[in-house]
Amino acid sequence: xxxxxxxxxxxAFSELCCxxxxxxxxxxxxxxxxxxxxxxxxxEVQAAMVPVENSLAGxxxxxxxxxxxxxxxxxxxxxxxxxxxxxxxxxxxxxxxRIVRSHPMALSQCRKTIRRLGLIPxxxxxxxxxxxxxxxSQDPEVAVIAPRGAADRYGLEIIESDCQDADRNVTRFLRLxxxxxxxxxxxxxxxxxxSFVFRVRNIPAALYKALGGFATNGVNMTKLxxxxxxxxxxxxxxxxxxxxxxxxPAMKRALEELEYFTxxxxxxxVFNADPYRISRQIG
Numbered sequence: 001x002x003x004x005x006x007x008x009x010x011x012a013f014s015e016l017c018c019x020x021x022x023x024x025x026x027x028x029x030x031x032x033x034x035x036x037x038x039x040x041x042x043x044e045v046q047a048a049m050v051p052v053e054n055s056l057a058g059x060x061x062x063x064x065x066x067x068x069x070x071x072x073x074x075x076x077x078x079x080x081x082x083x084x085x086x087x088x089x090x091x092x093x094x095x096x097x098r099i100v101r102s103h104p105m106a107l108s109q110c111r112k113t114i115r116r117l118g119l120i121p122x123x124x125x126x127x128x129x130x131x132x133x134x135x136x137s138q139d140p141e142v143a144v145i146a147p148r149g150a151a152d153r154y155g156l157e158i159i160e161s162d163c164q165d166a167d168r169n170v171t172r173f174l175r176l177x178x179x180x181x182x183x184x185x186x187x188x189x190x191x192x193x194x195s196f197v198f199r200v201r202n203i204p205a206a207l208y209k210a211l212g213g214f215a216t217n218g219v220n221m222t223k224l225x226x227x228x229x230x231x232x233x234x235x236x237x238x239x240x241x242x243x244x245x246x247x248x249p250a251m252k253r254a255l256e257e258l259e260y261f262t263x264x265x266x267x268x269x270v271f272n273a274d275p276y277r278i279s280r281q282i283g
Contacts, residue, residue: 001026003045004175005036008103011128011150013082017173018049021078031125033062037070040178048072048176054082055170057108063174064239065227067268068197073182074269076175077193079276083169084110086160087131087151092140094159101130102145110145113163119143131156170276174269184270187245191278193222194251195241195269198262206261207238213257214242217250237264246270 004025006014018027028045030036039045050067053059084106088097100107100119107114107121114121122142124130131150134142144156151158185192200206214221223241244251246267259265 002047003028004047004049005030005039005045006049007031007033007036008126009128009132011131011147011153012126013080013147013171014049014051014173015128016147016149017051017078017080017171020080021076021173022047022049022175033066037066037072037176040072040176041070043178046177049078049173050176051105051171051173053172054105054109055168056164056166057105059225060105061227064225067176068237068239068266071179072176072268073179074174074195074271075177075182076271077274077277078173078175079274080171080173081169082109082164082171083148083162084145084164085148085151085158086110086113086143086145086163087134087156087158088143089134089138089140090155090157092143092157092159096141097143098141100143100145101134103127103130106145109164109169112165113160128153184246184267185272187247188272191243191273192245193241193243193269193271193273194246194255194267195223195239195271196255196265196267197237197239198258198265199237200262203261210258210261213254217254219244219250219254243273 002025004018004022005028006018007030008014009029015027036048040048050063051060052063099122100114101122101124103126104123106127127146128150130144131146131154134144135154200210220243225239227237
């Protein structure tokens, strides 16, 4: 069976996403996003599943900073509803809890619960890893925020279910393959997205001029993020997504105009819009 890499430990949300949307692959855990990408590039695994943004906590910075330089291509997007569970050692005294440990994204999705309980948030590398560490440490003063399956896997007790700040809590994932193995799909009846990165030239109004082609050609841009580079406040890379296929006449004209005002433009993904996006009319 082909293998798909994810960041975290068994029981993490990324593993749940692999099970839900990549059932033909064997999920393989890796400690960091960098090692996930290295595993795909080296051929150790055939694909990767990585989170890119959450409806409550926002973007996953590490993924977008690493992805453009890793020779990988996004071939699909997946939206996973996220339900956070607050768990402790079995029988732990709630009045003696001091610390809640989880991935920073999970902690940021549960701020209201953490504040209400008066707990000190402590960042961990991933949600399921925090659950395993609690099992190993047997610290009665520590609680963990993780998926429900992590409680079963590591023998913990859920003391509050669905402790996220909002019911509609969704994480968007991208499925990645080696760039050399990917041919962009042909335009079809299903709405498509084009994901790309670029740097603007150091000239006045460069970003305004670069993006003007999307407006004049009627192309809907659904995402635009900026990242500082080279330890400088002057070097900026942008990651963007727009509705449509690169071969659509309007998108083609918009990308040509973008290229005129930018450098290092690279398409990192062309894929069908996920049914969740279509049903919710996201972007």
